[in-house]
Amino acid sequence: MPYSRTVELDGHIIDSGKMETSFRVIMDMGGSFEVEEFNIGRKKTETSHARLLVEAEDEETLQSIIHELHQNGANPANPIDATLESAPEDQVVPTGFYSTTNHPTEIRYDGEWLSVEDIEMDCAVVVDDGDDPRAYTKVLNAVEEGDMIVTGNAGIRVNPPDRPRDSEGAFGFMQGGVSSERPSESTIRKIAGAIEETKREDGNVLAVCGPALIHSGAREDLAALVREGYIDMLSIGNGFAVHDLERDLYGTSLGMDTEELDHPRKGHKHHIYTISEIIRAGGIEAAVEDGLVESGVMYECVKNDIPYVIAGSIRDDGPLPGTITDAIEAQDAIREQAHQADFVMMLSTLLHSVAVGNCLPSTTRTVCVDINPATVTQLVDRGSAQAVGMVTDIGTFVPILAEHLFDERE
C-alpha cells in the first residue's frame, strides 16, 4: 500500500480500548498497519506508548482512516501546525474543515499547542490570531466571514479521557452499559454521593427534566432539591413547566387531591388554562411574585434564583411566556448551561437531553435516568466517558435520591 502515515498513541492505551479501536478502525476501513514501536506499561499504573505506520491504497482512504483514528485519540506523529483557512461567507466554512469531537482537543499554532476552548462535538475550530492566540469552537451557523477555521487533520491533538481504571470514586461504578437489572437503591445512593461530591467542590449541578417527572409524582421532591441547593440550573421544555404550574393552580383550587389519585379526568383543559393564566399574569416570575403560584419546581427556581432555560418545541401548547421558541437561540442558552455544568442529570426527557448532550464535553459527569432502556442507551452512547445510565422509574428515583441527600446532610 503506497500511502502511509505514522500515528502515535499514549496513555492506558490497552485497557482504555484505544489500541483495540485503532486496529479495528484501520482494518474496517480497508487499510493496514505495522507496529513500529510498542512500549507497554509494565504495571497497571504505568502508561504505554505505541507508534503505528498506517497504510492505505489511496490518499483519500488514508485521510479517512487518519481522521477516524484521530477521533479516538491516535495523533499523527511529527506534528506540524494546523492548517487555517478563512471562512468565505457567514455560515459557510472552508471545504474540509475540521469537525470536532467532544474530547479535549489541542490545536498546534505557531509551534505551540492551544487548548480548544468550549469543546463540544460537530463544531468548527476558530483560531484567533494576536499576541495571545486562542482556539475555540463555533457551531456552523455562528461562523462569520473571515473567521480563521482549522481544516484537515494536521496539527490537531484529541485526548479522549481514559475510562475509569478501577472501581474507586463515584463514577467507577456501573461501567459497561445500561440495564434495568442493577441494584437500584445502591445505584441511587452512589449518584447521591456524586452529587454531594460535586457540591463540596462548588460544582454546578444541571438538571434536565421532562414532563414525565411531574406525572410520575416526583414534583415535590425535585422542588425540595432545588430549594435545598442541590440543583443549580434547570433545563426544561414548555411541557414540564406547564405541568408543574398546573399542579399548583388546579391540583388544589378545584379541591382535588392528586395524592389520592382520584383526579377524575386528565383535565386537558387545565393544561391550556394554566398557560392562559400564566400569560395573563405576565409570566412565571410575575405569577410567583404575585402569589398566584405558591409551590413547585418553577416556584422554587424563582424564589431561590435558580436560572432555568425553557426551550420551545413544535409540540408545545402555548407556549408560556419566557419559552425560547427559536431553536438556535434555545441552543445558545442550553450551550451556556452545559458549559457551566459539572454534573448533569438527564431525567426522563430525550429531546432536551440530546440538546444538552450535544454541547457537553466528554469530561462532564452525566447521569441519564429513564424507564425506557432505548432512551438511556441512546444518551449514554453519545460519547461521554463519564456517562452513567440507569433504567428506572423517575417517580421513585427522585424521592429516593432526595431521601439519600437529605439523610446524608443531617
Add this chain to the structure above:
Amino acid sequence: MPYSRTVELDGHIIDSGKMETSFRVIMDMGGSFEVEEFNIGRKKTETSHARLLVEAEDEETLQSIIHELHQNGANPANPIDATLESAPEDQVVPTGFYSTTNHPTEIRYDGEWLSVEDIEMDCAVVVDDGDDPRAYTKVLNAVEEGDMIVTGNAGIRVNPPDRPRDSEGAFGFMQGGVSSERPSESTIRKIAGAIEETKREDGNVLAVCGPALIHSGAREDLAALVREGYIDMLSIGNGFAVHDLERDLYGTSLGMDTEELDHPRKGHKHHIYTISEIIRAGGIEAAVEDGLVESGVMYECVKNDIPYVIAGSIRDDGPLPGTITDAIEAQDAIREQAHQADFVMMLSTLLHSVAVGNCLPSTTRTVCVDINPATVTQLVDRGSAQAVGMVTDIGTFVPILAEHLFDERE
C-alpha cells in the same frame, strides 16, 4: 336473517360496557339484532335489563355469536338444562365442549343452577351426578373417560364482574390501562393499602417473582415481607431461587459487598456453584436447616413455613432440588396456589405470571409490576376485571412497598 335467538343482559350493563360489547360482537360477526326490551337503571345505583333478539344468516354464525356474547355475560333467555356428553377417552373431550372463561359461571342441571367450582379459563366443565350434584373445571389433560362434560352453549350463565363503578376502595384507582406516567409513590401506597386490607380479612397474598427482583436489589425487602407475614405463598422459577441463594452463599463468603456494587464480575460460576452446593446439601430446606444458607427470600420461606412452588423451565441451569420440572405437574401446583390466593402480586416475570394468571378467576385482585410496559399490558389484558398494572422499577418498588407496610403497622 332466518336464524335467531334471544339473549338477556342484566346489571350495570351500560357503564360496565357489556351492552356496547354485545352490540359490537353481533355486528363484527356478521349478525344483526333488535332490542326487544330495555329497562335502564334510572340512577347510578340501579341495574338495567335488556333483551336482544340476535339474528344471523346461518345456524353456525348464530352459534358463534351466541357463544361470544356468552363470554361477555349475555346469557340466553329461557334457559334449558346444559347438555352433557361423556368423554370418549382419557384427555379427549366431546366435540363442541364448552370452553370456560375465567368469570364466575353457573351450569343449569336438573332445573337448578350449579355454580362451577374452581373456575379458570380454557377448561372443560365436568358435572358430577348424584344426590349433591357439582360442576367443576378440568383442564384438557385431566379429563378422564366417562366424565360428563358440558357441550354447547345452553344452560350456562356467565357473570363477568362489573368493573368498579367509582373511585372508592383499594382498587378503584388506576382504571384504564397501563402507564409509566402515574404518580409512582402514591400508587405504591395504594397497593400497600390493598395488601393490608387483604391481611385484615385473613386473605392470602401470593407473590409471583422473577430473577430481576434479586438483580435489582429488592431481595432483602422481599425477604422482610415474607418474614413479617405479608406474603403467604411464593410462586417462582429455578432462576429466582438460585439468584437468591447465590447472594447468601457468595455475596458474603468471598468478601464482596453487593451493596457497594463492586462485585467485579458477573461471576456466572457462582450461579452454577450455588446449584451444586444446594444439591450437595440435599435441597433448600436442608441447606437452611444445616445453616449453610442464612438469609434471603428462600431462607425466610423455610423458616416461616411459607409454601413455595419452584416451576421448572427449559432455560434453567441445574435445576435445584425441589424444582418441579414437569410442566403439567408444575401447573397443578401453581393452580392450587392460584385458587387459594386472594391477592396476587406479579413481580417482574412474564412466564410465571402468565402461568398463574391462567389459573385465576377474574375476581381475584391482581397487581402486575414490571419495567417493561408490554409485559404489564399483556398481563393486565388477560381478562381480569381486578388487575392493576404498574410500570416501574422493581428495585425501587419493593423497598417503597415494604416501607409503607412497615410504617403503617407501627
Add this chain to the structure above:
Amino acid sequence: MPYSRTVELDGHIIDSGKMETSFRVIMDMGGSFEVEEFNIGRKKTETSHARLLVEAEDEETLQSIIHELHQNGANPANPIDATLESAPEDQVVPTGFYSTTNHPTEIRYDGEWLSVEDIEMDCAVVVDDGDDPRAYTKVLNAVEEGDMIVTGNAGIRVNPPDRPRDSEGAFGFMQGGVSSERPSESTIRKIAGAIEETKREDGNVLAVCGPALIHSGAREDLAALVREGYIDMLSIGNGFAVHDLERDLYGTSLGMDTEELDHPRKGHKHHIYTISEIIRAGGIEAAVEDGLVESGVMYECVKNDIPYVIAGSIRDDGPLPGTITDAIEAQDAIREQAHQADFVMMLSTLLHSVAVGNCLPSTTRTVCVDINPATVTQLVDRGSAQAVGMVTDIGTFVPILAEHLFDERE
C-alpha cells in the same frame, strides 16, 4: 344533589361507547344521573337518543361534569346561544374560555349553529360577527385584543365521529389497539388500499417522517412514492433531510456502497459536512437545481414540486437552510399542511407526529408506524377515531407498501 342540568346524546350511542363514557364521567367526577328518556335504535342501522339529568353537589362540580360530557358528545339540552367575550389583550383570553377538542364542533350564534372552521384541539373559538358570521379556531398565541371568544359550555355542540361500525372500508380493520402481533403484510396491503382510495378521491397524503426511515434503508422506496405521486406533502425535521442528502453526497462519492452494509464508520463527519455543503450551495432547492444532489426524498420533492416543511428542533445540527427554527412559525406551517391533509402517515417520528397530530381534526385518517409500541400507542391515543397504529420495522414497511402500490397500478 341540588344542582342539575339536562344533556342529550344522539347517534349510535351505545356501540360507539358514548353512553358508557357519559355514565362513567358522571360517576367518576362525583355526580349522579337519571335517565329521563332513552329510545334505543332497535336495529343496528337505527340511531338511539337519550336524555340524562345530571346532578352534582355544587355548581363547580356540575360545570366540570358538563364540560367533560361535552367533550364526549353529550350536548346540553335546550341550547342557548354561546357566550362571547372580548379578548382583553393580545394572547390573553377571557377567563373560562372554551378550549376545543379535535371533534367537529358547532357554535350557536344568533339562534343558528355555526360550524367551527379548522377545528383542532386546545384552541379558543373566535366568532366573527357580520352579515355572514363565522366561527373558527385560534391558538392562544394568535389571539388578538378584541377577538370575540367563546366562553363557558353553553351553545356548543361537539360531534365525535362514530367509531366504524363494521369491518367494511379501508379503516374498518385494526380497531382496538396497537400490537406487533397482527398480520403485517395484510395490514400493509390495507394501508396501501386506503392510500389508493385517497388518491382516487383527489385527496392529499401527508407523510411525516423521522430519520430512522433513512437509517433503516427505506429512503429509495419513499423517494419513489414521492416521484410516483403517492405523497403530496412532507413534514420533516432537519435530521431527516440531512440524512437523506448525506446518502446522496457521501454514500456514493467516497465509493462506499451503503447497500453492502460495509460503510466502515458512522461517519458523523459526513453529517456535518452535508449541512455545510448545502449551506454553501444556497439551500436544498439550489443544491438540486445545480446538480449537486441527484437522488433521494428531498430531490424528488424539489423535482416534483412536492411541498415540504422542515421544522427545527433544539437537537439539530446546522440547521439546513430552509429549516423553520422558530417553533411557533413551524407550527403554523405544520398546521397548514395538517388542515389540507386527507390521509396522514406518521413514519418513525414521535416529535413531528405529535406536532402534526395536534393540528388534525379527529376525522382525518391517520396511520402511525413505529417499531416502538409506546410511540404508536401515544400517537393513536390522541383522540382520533380514525387513527390506526402499526408496530413494525419502517425499513421493511415502506418497501412493502411501495410494492403493493406499484403492483396495484400496473
Add this chain to the structure above:
Amino acid sequence: MPYSRTVELDGHIIDSGKMETSFRVIMDMGGSFEVEEFNIGRKKTETSHARLLVEAEDEETLQSIIHELHQNGANPANPIDATLESAPEDQVVPTGFYSTTNHPTEIRYDGEWLSVEDIEMDCAVVVDDGDDPRAYTKVLNAVEEGDMIVTGNAGIRVNPPDRPRDSEGAFGFMQGGVSSERPSESTIRKIAGAIEETKREDGNVLAVCGPALIHSGAREDLAALVREGYIDMLSIGNGFAVHDLERDLYGTSLGMDTEELDHPRKGHKHHIYTISEIIRAGGIEAAVEDGLVESGVMYECVKNDIPYVIAGSIRDDGPLPGTITDAIEAQDAIREQAHQADFVMMLSTLLHSVAVGNCLPSTTRTVCVDINPATVTQLVDRGSAQAVGMVTDIGTFVPILAEHLFDERE
C-alpha cells in the same frame, strides 16, 4: 503482592479485545500485573503473544482472577495436567469443579491436550480414561457417581473465537450491537446469503420460532422455507404449534379469511378446540396423515420429514401430544438439535431461544430476530462471537427472507 501466577495470551489479542479484557479483569478484581513479554503482530495478519505475571494479595483472589482470565482465553503458562476428582454421588460434583464456557476448550490429560466434546456453557467436564481418552461436557443433573470431573483451573485451555477481523463473509456485517436503525432489507439479504452458504456446505439450519411468527402473518412463508429445504430442524413450543394448526383447522373451516383481517374475534375457543382436535386425532403426525391438517409449518415438517422439538412450558394450554413436558427431557432434545446445527435463526421467542442458546458453542452462527430490542440484546449478549441481532418485524422479515432465498435460486 505475594501471590502470583503467569498467564499467556496468543492470537489477535489486541484487536479481538482479549488484551484489554485481561487487563481490566485483573484491575477490577483487585490484582495487579506485569507484562513480562509482549510480541506484537506487526501486520494485521500476524498474531501477537503476551505473557503476564498476575499478582494478588491472597491465593483466593488470585484463583478468582486466574479463573476469570481463563474464561477470556488467557491460559496459564507451564501447563500441568488437569486435576480430576471423582463425583461422590449422582448429580453431585466435586467441590471446585470447573464450570465450562461455551468456547472451544481443551483439557490436558497425561501430557496431551484433549479437545472437550460437545462444549456448552455451565457444564462439568468429564474425562473418560482408557486407551483412547476423551473429555466431554455433562450438565449437573447428568453427572453420575464416579465420573472423573475436572476441578480447578490447571490444565485447561479456553480458545474464544476471534471476532471477525474484517467485513468479508456473511457475518462480517453488523458487528457491534443491536439496532433498529440499520438498513433492514440489506441486512435480510445478507442473512439469506448466510443461509445459502450454510446449505451449500451441507450445513444444518435450525429455526427456533415463537407464536408471534404466526400472529404476524409469516406462517405461509415459513412453511415454504421448510418445504423448500431451507430449514432442517425446528425448535418450538406448544403455543407455536397450536397457532399454526389453528390457522389450518379454523382459518378455513369457518369461512374466515385471515388474509382479510376480518376474523371477528380472537376466538380463544379455537385455540383450545385445536388442541382437543389434535388429541382426538392422536397427535400431529396422525392429524396430517389422516388429512385433518392440510397446510402450515407443522404440516410441512411432517410431510418433509423435518424433525421438530416441542418443548413444554408452564404457560401452555393442553398441551398437544408430542410436547415434551419435562424440562430436563426437553433440554436434552434441544441440546441434540443445538449440537447438530450450523446456523441458528431465533425468531420471536425469548424462552426457547435462551434454551437453545444455552447449548450452543460460541462458534455456531446465530441470528436473533425480534421486534423488542431488549430481547435481541439479551440473546446476542450471551457470549457467541457469531451472533447477529436484528430488531425488526417478524411478519415482514420472514416474507422478505423467503423472497430473497427463492429469487436467488431461480
